[in-house]
Amino acid sequence: MVKIFDTTLRDGEQSPGCSMNLKEKVEVARQLERMKVDVIEAGFAVSSPGDFTSVKTIAETVRDSVVASLARTTEKDIERAWEALRGAVSPRIHIFLATSPLHMEYKLRMKPDEVYELAVAMTAYAKKYCGDVEFSAEDATRSDLRFLARVVEGVIKAGATTVNLPDTVGYTTPDEHYSFFTAMKERAPSMEKITISAHCHNDLGLGVANSLAAVKAGVSQVECTINGIGERAGNAAMEEIVMALHTRKDVFHEETRIVTSEITRASSLLSRITGVKVQPNKAIVGENAFAHESGIHQHGVMKHRATYEIMTPESVGLGKSSMVLGKHSGKHAFRDRVKTLGYELNDAEMEIAFEKFKILADKKKTVYDKDIEALVAKEAVQVPRTYRLESFVINSGNTITSTAVIRMIKDKKSIEKVSRGEGPIDAAFKAIEKIIGRPLSLDDYQLNSVTEGEDALGDALVKIKGGDGTVFAGRGLSTDVIEASVSACINAVNKMIYAEKEQKREAV
Ligand code: KIV
Numbered sequence: 356m357v358k359i360f361d362t363t364l365r366d367g368e369q370s371p372g373c374s375m376n377l378k379e380k381v382e383v384a385r386q387l388e389r390m391k392v393d394v395i396e397a398g399f400a401v402s403s404p405g406d407f408t409s410v411k412t413i414a415e416t417v418r419d420s421v422v423a424s425l426a427r428t429t430e431k432d433i434e435r436a437w438e439a440l441r442g443a444v445s446p447r448i449h450i451f452l453a454t455s456p457l458h459m460e461y462k463l464r465m466k467p468d469e470v471y472e473l474a475v476a477m478t479a480y481a482k483k484y485c486g487d488v489e490f491s492a493e494d495a496t497r498s499d500l501r502f503l504a505r506v507v508e509g510v511i512k513a514g515a516t517t518v519n520l521p522d523t524v525g526y527t528t529p530d531e532h533y534s535f536f537t538a539m540k541e542r543a544p545s546m547e548k549i550t551i552s553a554h555c556h557n558d559l560g561l562g563v564a565n566s567l568a569a570v571k572a573g574v575s576q577v578e579c580t581i582n583g584i585g586e587r588a589g590n591a592a593m594e595e596i597v598m599a600l601h602t603r604k605d606v607f608h609e610e611t612r613i614v615t616s617e618i619t620r621a622s623s624l625l626s627r628i629t630g631v632k633v634q635p636n637k638a639i640v641g642e643n644a645f646a647h648e649s650g651i652h653q654h655g656v657m658k659h660r661a662t663y664e665i666m667t668p669e670s671v672g673l674g675k676s677s678m679v680l681g682k683h684s685g686k687h688a689f690r691d692r693v694k695t696l697g698y699e700l701n702d703a704e705m706e707i708a709f710e711k712f713k714i715l716a717d718k719k720k721t722v723y724d725k726d727i728e729a730l731v732a733k734e735a736v737q738v739p740r741t742y743r744l745e746s747f748v749i750n751s752g753n754t755i756t757s758t759a760v761i762r763m764i765k766d767k768k769s770i771e772k773v774s775r776g777e778g779p780i781d782a783a784f785k786a787i788e789k790i791i792g793r794p795l796s797l798d799d800y801q802l803n804s805v806t807e808g809e810d811a812l813g814d815a816l817v818k819i820k821g822g823d824g825t826v827f828a829g830r831g832l833s834t835d836v837i838e839a840s841v842s843a844c845i846n847a848v849n850k851m852i853y854a855e856k857e858q859k860r861e862a863v
């Protein structure tokens with residue numbers, strides 16, 4: 356059995372444009388638990404008060420997976436990690452220290468002996484708080500094997516229960532990685548007694564291949580992220596590792612606990628939250644991963660699926676969009692459907708989602724699971740609505756300058772502003788800027804449809820940059836694309852205001 360250690364909320368969240376707020380992180384953690392991820396790395400508790408709160412909240416929420424926090428090899432980091440984790444059913448402190456000559460000399464400015472002493476001492480320190488301690492030798496694949504083996508033996512003796520040997524800069528190749536783990540197991544025989552882990556980055560596009568080579572060499576844990584998000588070119592993609600192990604059991608002779616039918620949902624949840632789209636040809640979760648375009652392939656699949664299909668769409672949770680509810684459906688049926696789709700909304704959120712569903716069902720002939728999911732997923736990660744859209748009027752055409760009249764509600768007061776712009780969206784966003792009294796730094800704007808058809812639900816994404824460079828992704832849904840865009844912009848504004856308030860609160 357290979358354990359899946361998911362670091363979407365730590366290594367993944369570190370990548371530009373992938374930051375998430377507390378509600379969003381908890382929703383992702385819930386999904387990871389639902390898919391039976393063995394370990395969820397919830398964050399880096401010491402790095403900011405916000406990270407501390409998310410690790411703590413996730414630790415107190417998740418029951419069936421181990422919850423880990425990253426920590427450097429300092430007493431303060433370890434104490435902070437433990438403070439955040441202590442409410443977890445199964446906590447893990449994950450400490451890391453670099454072992455490669457480059458990192459030791461230029462980054463740490465420490466001699467190898469000092470690195471060894473610190474690694475051992477801090478593993479023992481973490482062990483005082485938590486029985487489950489993971490030690491990561493950062494840049495392990497570029498380390499001297501003799502020295503690395505000495506460190507590994509030392510930390511195992513000091514109590515490490517998992518030793519992770521990351522390919523931090525995505526430099527290794529599959530053959531080399533296989534030999535690396537094989538050699539390490541020989542040089543550090545105590546590794547047999549603990550969990551050995553691989554953590555691969557994707558700089559050369561080899562993250563998944565290297566992880567699988569490590570499995571072949573006998574590692575019992577792989578670290579990865581949903582959709583492969585992460586620093587630079589990202590981390591090894593969880594869905595690809597899991598499905599490779601699942602589909603090619605004949606080669607790897609290994610299994611995971613992952614409920615593979617939850618993969619698509621996890622991928623789209625993350626993508627919806629971060630606003631980072633998955634490339635269409637991405638393995639397993641790309642839009643085209645199971646689409647057979649060529650006539651020959653279609654013909655083959657119709658005769659026998661296995662001709663061109665090595666795994667079924669159903670195995671990753673990609674069912675056909677089914678018509679489920681209509682405008683005559685009641686609250687009970689809606690609540691049931693939401694639950695089946697795996698969302699937990701409180702009464703107030705459910706009320707809002709149901710109201711929105713009714714409006715949608717009035718406009719749209721057929722309401723699909725995908726429509727409901729889009730609606731509900733947005734509600735599940737909703738931040739307090741400082742501003743709400745009351746009404747809008749847009750005037751646009753190819754011979755006139757576009758104008759927008761937007762009316763928004765803040766603290767029960769109605770505020771109306773008018774603006775002109777280069778097209779209807781620009782005019783609307785400028786009116787919103789006037790209402791909130793500050794300029795918006797637009798980072799991205801996209802418009803997609805949730806399902807097909809003339810009356811499809813428009814899904815707008817608006818990304819704005821806050822003062823410190825953090826990107827806030829807002830979503831808006833409507834059969835009217837301008838309304839979807841305006842709502843997405845207001846959603847992004849509300850997220851920015853929420854984050855700023857949280858930061859101020861944490862600083863006090
Ligand atoms: O890539 C890396 O080395 C890491 C460690 C902190 C585990 O992310």
Ligand code: ZN
Nearest residue numbers: 366521523554
């Ligand atoms: Zn990493």
